[in-house]
Amino acid sequence: MEHITLLLGIVIITALVFDFTNGFHDTANAMATTISTGALKPKTAVAMSAVLNLVGAFMSVEVAKTISKGLVNEEGIQPEVIFAALVGAILWNLVTWLVGLPSSSSHALMGGLIGAAVASAGMGAVNGSVVVTKVLIPAIAAPIVAGVASMLAAKITYKVGGNIGKKTSAKGYKAGQIASAGLVSLAHGTNDAQKTMGIITLALVAGGALAPGSNPPVWVIVSAGMAIAMGTYLGGWRIIRTMGSGLTDLQPQQGFAAQTSAASVILASSHLGFSLSTTHACSGAVMGAGLGRKGGVVRWSTATRMFIAWGLTLPAAALVASGAELVMRTGDIGVAAVAVFLVASCVAIWVISRRQVVDHTNVNEAGTASADEQPGVVTTAIAAVAVPPTAGTTAAVTDEDLKATIPAATANPATPAAPAAAV
Amino acid sequence: MKIDWAALGSVFGVSLSATVALVALFTLGLVGLSKHEAATEQGGAATLARSGAYACFALCAAAVSYGIYLIVA
Numbered sequence: 001m002e003h004i005t006l007l008l009g010i011v012i013i014t015a016l017v018f019d020f021t022n023g024f025h026d027t028a029n030a031m032a033t034t035i036s037t038g039a040l041k042p043k044t045a046v047a048m049s050a051v052l053n054l055v056g057a058f059m060s061v062e063v064a065k066t067i068s069k070g071l072v073n074e075e076g077i078q079p080e081v082i083f084a085a086l087v088g089a090i091l092w093n094l095v096t097w098l099v100g101l102p103s104s105s106s107h108a109l110m111g112g113l114i115g116a117a118v119a120s121a122g123m124g125a126v127n128g129s130v131v132v133t134k135v136l137i138p139a140i141a142a143p144i145v146a147g148v149a150s151m152l153a154a155k156i157t158y159k160v161g162g163n164i165g166k167k168t169s170a171k172g173y174k175a176g177q178i179a180s181a182g183l184v185s186l187a188h189g190t191n192d193a194q195k196t197m198g199i200i201t202l203a204l205v206a207g208g209a210l211a212p213g214s215n216p217p218v219w220v221i222v223s224a225g226m227a228i229a230m231g232t233y234l235g236g237w238r239i240i241r242t243m244g245s246g247l248t249d250l251q252p253q254q255g256f257a258a259q260t261s262a263a264s265v266i267l268a269s270s271h272l273g274f275s276l277s278t279t280h281a282c283s284g285a286v287m288g289a290g291l292g293r294k295g296g297v298v299r300w301s302t303a304t305r306m307f308i309a310w311g312l313t314l315p316a317a318a319l320v321a322s323g324a325e326l327v328m329r330t331g332d333i334g335v336a337a338v339a340v341f342l343v344a345s346c347v348a349i350w351v352i353s354r355r356q357v358v359d360h361t362n363v364n365e366a367g368t369a370s371a372d373e374q375p376g377v378v379t380t381a382i383a384a385v386a387v388p389p390t391a392g393t394t395a396a397v398t399d400e401d402l403k404a405t406i407p408a409a410t411a412n413p414a415t416p417a418a419p420a421a422a423v
Numbered sequence: 424m425k426i427d428w429a430a431l432g433s434v435f436g437v438s439l440s441a442t443v444a445l446v447a448l449f450t451l452g453l454v455g456l457s458k459h460e461a462a463t464e465q466g467g468a469a470t471l472a473r474s475g476a477y478a479c480f481a482l483c484a485a486a487v488s489y490g491i492y493l494i495v496a
Contacts, residue, residue, distance in 0.1 A: 059495050133426050141431055149439045153446035161450040168457040176449050176483075183490050190494050257446050264441040265434070267493050272437065274430035 008207040010339060011079045012200055014086045016227040017346075019196035021093040022105040023053065023231020026192065028239040029102070029262070029282040030184040033255035033289075035363060036244030039177040042235070042360035048178075049185040050233035056189020057225030061197065061216055080328045080335065081120050082203050085112030087342050088321030092313060094349045100238035100246070100358070101309040104277040105192065107135060108317040109199075115318030119325035131314075134275075139310055142265065142276035143284025150254075150261035150285040154292025157253045173252035180259035187266050188278055189228065196224040237358045242306070243283060245364055248290025248298045258282075258289035280310065445486055452479030 030052075031045040040048065089108040096103045114126050161169065197216040204210035210217070216224075244250065250258070262278075262285040269276040283306060290298045324341075328334040455469075455476030462469035 056494065129425075137426055137431070141435075145435045145438055148435075149442040152439070153442045156443060156447050157450040160447060161453055163457075164450075164453050165457040165460055168453055168460055172449070172453040172456065179483075179487055183487060183494075186491065187494050256449070257442070260445050260449075261438065261442040263490060264445070265438040267490050268437040268441065269434045271493055272430055272434050274427060274434045276434070 005207075005209075007079050007083070007335065008203060008209060010335070011083045011086070011203045011207075014083055014090070014342070015196050015199045015203065016223055018086045018090050018093070018105075018109070018199075019193065019224055019227035020231035020234075021090050021097070022192050022196070023050075023228040024234045024236040025093050025097055025102075025105055025231075025239060026188055026279060027232045027235050028243040029278050030181045030188060030259075031235075032240045032243035032282075033250055033258050033286060034177050034181045035240055037173075037177065037250050037252045037255040038364075039174040039181075039252065039255065042237075042240075042363050045181075046233050046235040046360075048182065050229040052182055052185035053189035053193065053232045054225050054229035056186040056191075057193035057197075057228060058221065059186075059190050061194060061221065078120065079203050079207050081113075081116040081325060082199060082206065083335070083338070084116035084119070084321045084325035084328060085109065085317075086199070087324045087338060088112035088115055088317035088319070090342065091320050091345055092317040094346060095316075096309055096313075097236050097238055098349050098353055099305075099309075100242045101306050102239050102243055102279050102283050103306075103309045103313045104139070104279045106195065106277055107139070107310070107313040109195065110135060111314035111317030112321040114314070115321035116325045118318070119322035135314055138274070138276045139280055141274075142269075142280035143287065145276070146261050146265045146281040146284035147288030147291075149264065150258045150288035151292040153257035153261055154254050154289045157257055158293060161253070170252070173256045176256040177252065177259055180256065180263045183263040184259060184266065184278070184282070185232075187263070187270070189225070191270065191278065193224045193228040196227065197221055200224065235360065237360060237363045238353075241358055241363050241365075242302060243286055246299065246302045247283070247286050247306075248296060250286070250289060251293065254289035254293055254296070257292060258285040261285040261288065441486070445483060448479045449483050452476045452483065455479065 027046055027049055030049050031040070034040045035042050035045050039045075086109075089105070089112040092103070092108040092111070093105055114131070118126055164172070197220050200220045201210065201214065201216045204217075204220075205212050205214065248254075262282045265276060265281040265285070266278055269281070287298045287303060290296045324338045327338055330337075453476070455472040458472040459469045459476065462472070
């Protein structure tokens, strides 16, 4: 019992860390356009988003219930499997944040769960057609749906509102953007904080601390809400910079069109039974809005890097998670090794990020300079992430595994769909 | 493998029409407001433009409330 409690504690803390990374990874979805068009000051924007995420987390526990109840019934899932999945998802979130690319936190979590399940129960644990219908198709559909909608909306607002007075236009589009960004934040809080609640509840049930089929306890709801709000307030400035000014140059009209489209797509998809990722919808909406203005351009090199990251999300998180799961089979030492590896990698990524700080003071200074140097940064960062753990000899076993897995995932970026299909 | 094309299609249709309708409505509201402000600057009044603008904004606000309702429910 003692052992289970300690492991459970680690899983819960890791789940909250994932929630935190989810928060700062996804701040960009709601606030990137608002910040880049100057509708809100950067700090104000993240504060508002954080509050709305927190409020959203308390609004409903429906999603959490489906996660915790749906999975437990399927198989006797172990706390170790959940831990391994979270390790994969957190590391992928941090790596993509480091290179400033928006990617879906839910896909990372799903990839982690798949990888850990495969490592613990074999290939049979994964339903290939579910991967295609729940992951691949939505990943392709979301940006198209949101992009087309926001492109048309941007065109219309430029056409109809061509001769609006300057003052009215500035005030009006500012208010419109704030409202739609608020809606996105709220929806994000309800959806994503609940995923963590579901995971923690699942771990509690798996560890025998909670009766199967229970609702998330209040402390789980509170801590998950707080973690995501704190992450949001920290602000993933690198990703905000890419989304707000890296993909395209946005004017207030476009920002408003993009955010309204993102909000509509998110709400429509979650209520019509075809769930689409918030990140994919928002990125697509931003690109669509970029194309919707006469003379507007999308920087396809940045967009391509983003698409590659989307394609890699699931396999990369899955590989890391399966490596972690295999290492943990060795028992307590393996669990400790994975925990040490996770902490060491997080610290390493943070240290690397300090070399070129992006925060609320320079979030809008993307320009072409950073776009030009980024292809190099992507590769070096991924390489660098794989290196530092080798120095920390404490987790020798884990290092061997992950050094091998991370480059393997990035070796064939040209075919993002292929690795996912292989899973 | 069964892909729910109907659901995907309806998500596409609903999001597209909702986005376009809302943005168009909001822009019309701004046009009305702008006309009203231009008129007041010249000492006149554009009551129709102003009421129309408020009606547009009210509809947008209703849509946002419906969105919040969807999130809560």
